[in-house]
Amino acid sequence: MVDQPPAAAALPDEPAVPDEPLVSDEPLASDEPDEPDDLGPAPRTSPRALTLSIGMLLTAVLLTVLVALPAPYAVSSPGPTRDVLGDVGGAPLITINGAETFDSSGELRLVTVSSTGGPGYPSSVSGVLRGWFDASTVVQPVETVYPPEASQEQINEENTAAMVSSQENATVAALTELGYEVPATLAVAGTVEGTDAADKLVEGDVISAMDGTALTTYTQLIEMLGAVSPGDTVTLTVQRDGEDVDVPIVTGTNADGGAQIGVYIDPTFDLPVDVTIKIDDIGGSSAGTMFALGIIDKLTPEDEADGAVIAGTGTMDVTGEVGPIGGIRQKMAGALRDGASWFLAPVSNCDEVVGHVPDGLRVVKIETLHDAREAITAIGAGTADDLPTCTAQDVAAG
Structure with a gap:
């Protein structure tokens, strides 16, 4: 199930710059030098502290950009x-x-x-990193999950x-x-290439009976086919252009080894x-x-x-x-x-x-x-x- 992608994760706070000790060179000038100066010594930042502050600021900006950039991965959580x-x-x-x-x-x-990573909902670098360390989350290359087109x-x-x-x-x-009976109209939506039905049934045919027994539900059709061996011939009665037509069909074999008639059915149900x-x-x-x-x-x-x-x-x-x-x-x-x-x-x-x-x-x-x-x-x-x-x-x- 693709659900709505989670809300975007909040970006990390900018790192704080550590305090450097204030350095005093000389007192401030005053007209009355004998009185104490309430302002205290003038602060001065050392070159090393300035360099460290700028470096940490640039690092924070870089991390913020990386976290916000989309990543070429699909993240499922x-x-x-x-x-x-x-x-x-x-x-x-x-x-x-x-x-x-x-x-x-x-x-x-x-x-x-x-899930993130699909069109319009890119995965973030932070989301990918979290996913790699979370046992309940799967991170995959985006092209293995979503078709590129x-x-x-x-x-x-x-x-x-x-x-x-x-x-x-x-x-x-x-x-x-x-135990309810759920009536259905069994319309043919297409046929399977290579089967006997491919040249005998057409889209829009409505199957109404099999071997003379009226078909009123989809389940009934499945149950009747379950009693047929692959290779047997069944006669389907279909409504075509307002008339009933009997069509003999040689059954094929489905993936489970049972019989199939080689048609795609689009049932319309009349729910009780x-x-x-x-x-x-x-x-x-x-x-x-x-x-x-x-x-x-x-x-x-x-x-x-x-x-x-x-x-x-x-x-x-x-x-x-x-x-x-x-x-x-x-x-x-x-x-x-x-x-x-x-x-x-x-x-x-x-x-x-x-x-x-x-x-x-x-x-x-x-x-x-x-x-x-x-x-x-x-x-x-x-x-x-x-x-x-x-x-x-x-x-x-x-």
């Missing part, structure tokens, strides 16, 4: 956290209409990373789009986890419950898991966390799968700083977790929203001792 069950600016972070909601006594905190406007737009998508995915996944998520100062998609947990907590009478402060991270897709994120070490540090004693981490990030968990924080690894839901319930009930955590085996497996 623990960012703010937000309780998805709480308020932002006096309004609930998550608002739900169309269903009964319930209060909670615990906290579910999304976590962020604060990217503008701040482009980065902001991408982060905003990712946040909007994250909120919708979290809502669909949470409602599905709770109105969920609004208000969070304007954070971008990216890594808060999806915590958004989904917050929705579940509000829609269930059980007080899942039951007073516990639980932080976590992970992208969320509409099927409830938790995906990897960046900056997990900074996020764990921010969670501990803001009072969390538990942290939910994607299993795909375990290689970055092992050996870097701050003292006082317990990490639970999760792969799905259902895993995360069971974890917060166990934590709230005080039965979390057996929850899985990241281990060396997870690192080896990754």
